[in-house]
Amino acid sequence: MFTTTLIIAVIIISGFRIANEYDRGVVFRLGRFRDVKGPGLYWIIPLVEWQKRIDIRTRTVTVERQETITKDSVTVKVDAVLWYRVVDPAKAVIAVENYSLAVHQIALTSLRNIIGQHQLDEVLKDRNTINKALKIIVDGATEAWGIEVELVEMKDVEIPEAMQRAMAREAEAVREKRARLIKAEAEQEASLKLSEGARQIAENPIALELRRMQMIAEVGAEQNTTTIVLIPSDFVNLAHEFSQLLNQKTTAQ
Secondary structure, eight states: OHHHHHHHHHHHHHTEEEEOTTEEEEEEETTEEEEEEOSEEEEOOTTTEEEEEEEOSOEEEEEEEEEEEOTTSOEEEEEEEEEEEESOHHHHHHTOSOHHHHHHHHHHHHHHHHHHTSOHHHHHHOHHHHHHHHHHHHHHHHGGGTEEEEEEEEEEEEOOHHHHHHHHHHHHHHHHHHHHHHHHHHHHHHHHHHHHHHHHHHHOTHHHHHHHHHHHHHHHHTTOSOOOOOOOHHHHHHHHHHHHHHHHHHHHO
8 A cells, every 4th residue: 555655746846847937838738739838847747748948039140151142143151140049849849850950951052042132242242131131031930930030130241252352352442433423523613712712812912912021021930031022013114104205205305
């Protein structure tokens, strides 16, 4: 009697399970899905029920470097990182044999496909859009397995060396074009300012004389050994007329 009681007690005690906060127990009874247990202490029927423990924490999957061809026929090598977690432990056990391997494989194929749908410039400059599109594709495929994809990020894009040199030449040409445009705009702005200044001087001749006096003051401030004095044009014209009058008077005598 005591032995029988002890055996029954051992069997009952053996049915207790403890699941951590990040674990869930998918319980089967005689081969059929019964319930999802945990976290904490719970009990399953010994010899009749068994469980599959699932970790529901976020997992990181490294998608190894893939060689693929872009939409504009450029061969590139791309790698990525995927973050996902199990949101439905029952589906993760029942719907797919190995959900971790399945997520990895769907990420590989989706990465190759989505790179083939974009041109090289888009892959290099618009990664955020590609990451979002890749996340939607992988998340849609894994939803039936009880998996939620939280984030997908492309780590690196490797392009052929010849293409790198071509892109460097293109970037240099773009920078040179931008520099020439800036210089042309500066020259155009300067010419407009000079034209405006000339117009104002023509309307007010005294401004030219004031400018000459300012230049004399600036030259004197530099402590130069030679100073150039600008004579007003009106004074030069007056001196020329006076010289002609003297010549005429001399000739008459």
